[in-house]
Amino acid sequence: MKVYENISLKPYNTFGIDVKARRMVVVEPKDKVPDLDGEVLVIGAGSNMVFTKDFEGTVIIAGARRTVSDADVVTQSRGGAPSPICVTAWAGMVMDDLIQWTLDHRLYGLENLSAIPGTVGASAVQNVGAYGAEAKDFIESVEAYDMVGKRHCTFSNDDCQFAYRDSFFKHHPNRYLILRVTYRLSHEFVPNLGYKALEGLPHDTAQQLREAITEIRWQKLPRPEEHGSAGSFFKNPVVDEKVYRHIKSEHPDMPEAHLSVGGYKLSAGWLIDRAGWKGKTKGRAGVWPKNALVLYNAGGCTGEDVAALAKEIQQDVKQKFGVDLEPEALII
Template sequence: MLVENNVALQPYNSFGIVARAQRLVRVGSGAEVAQLMNSPEWADGAARERAFVLGGGSNLVITGDIKPLVIKVEIAGRRLVDDNAKGWVVEGGAGENWHDFVAWTLEQGWPGLENLALIPGTVGASPVQNIGAYGVELQDRFHSLDAIDLQTGQAFTLDAAQCGFGYRDSVFKHAPAGEKGLGLAGRALITRVRFWLPKPWKPVLGYLDLERKMAETGIHAPDARQIFDWVVAIRRAKLPDPAVIGNAGSFFKNPTVTPEQCADIIARDPKVVHYPMADGSIKLAAGWLIDACGWKGKSVGHAGVYEKQALVLVNRGGATGGEVMTLAKAIQTSVYERFGIRLEPEPVVV
């Protein structure tokens, strides 16, 4: 366990926002988390209540210096937990880079996560956001996770049902509601995550960009590595590299509406991009809504909307968290005034 004071957070958030942590603790194992909870840094009950868990910082907007204790999760490790006739169970430490972990599973001959390639962040953050892309959500491949209760120090394990997964949502994004509240935001520190990769492997290809790749290449029965390479190429063509242009990936969730609401929007804007869902609702492309309101390429201060993908907000150099959120709120207002739809941000704002 390493404790540092007055730590620059710019390298630890993909937006590249300049801010500092008053105190930052790096933990590389569950044992070090336990050590932290028995340390002087943890003795202040108020500080303990407000402690902020930091993973890869890829889904984060920092609006100022962080005074509460920051816990930087750097727990490493990859292993095969089980291999049976029905599938593989693979495990990653919470601090592992997500994309590197996906690539490693394929290198070992364990397919199933290929559609989730190149999503920024860490393994530990993946169930918090219930990350998803190109027809696959994390909950489709989730097995279980280990975590530590930051209030009691008790270790616990959760299965998929207990994680309360929803669209870019989980129990880890909701605050506890009283003594019996199920929310774990700010309370659980995830240490390890396990994934269920079923046999026989079946490709997930029902997504327009992947269908285009099949048509372009003439490969209509791609293997998992081919899908991985396609997804990487698609994401690189659409989304800016955080190492080059600060961003947090998709900034808003794709909203869902009733068929009646969708029909009303289509009557006014026939080109609206929409997808029918299994439950009968309709998902609208938030990027299209933002673009239709004229925001692509526009800026507020040093924060802007990416020229190639309106769903992505970027740091054009020196942007503050306040500028990012001012831009986000202006976009929300425009979309609501034109379409009657409230866009919900994906990143955590601190």
């Protein structure tokens, strides 16, 4: 275990925002999770966080694994046809590296989640999703340390209460340190091509599909090493049928909404674009020119710049469409 005092969080968030944490504890797979006093913040790779000020408490991190070796992952066959296989990985592992590892070992399922930044642990907190797949479709169980109850616990898929970009862990922030996630995968590659943007992509092998998905993702998103961001900044809002029909009648070119739990899921990116924000910058934060759902660091921005821009967009979309946008990114 490593402990740092007064450490900059700039390398620990993909927005590249420079704030400090009073203390940081990095836990490795064999360490006992220490008891911590005061306010605690769990960080993975900070790919979905916006820091608006210094953090006066303790940041705790499941130590990052930049390369995945066979020793970091445990596989266990579950028998039966077509014989699913469970893969257990350390929470601090880079999720995309784990996905490559699974394909290298002919284990399939996670390929549509390729190139989503962040860690294995956060994949369960966030229920990460892309191109018609979500982490919840594969997560078998989650091992965590309850930092309040001071005990280890295991959550089944049901216990995790997964929903769109949501889970039990999101409703109990900074209480559980996820240590390991077990995914249920398959020996058989069955391409999941239901998502419209995947039409026509090569998919003879899972590796081909992974590479094609990675390529189309980066055509629409800023690469973290070039421009800081947290990916999609807002969730796609769910509205009732009356609101949906009203907006659709005024804007017939609005994309068809997907029927979802609680109503009709609209495209937040389309609403922001139509409100005129795509490509605009405010101070040192901006709206990504190729994808209005993404706010980015236009050069040395602070978390306050990002939060102020987000607030203005929310107010404008509310005024123009009567729709509330909820941030997907965590503003701290």
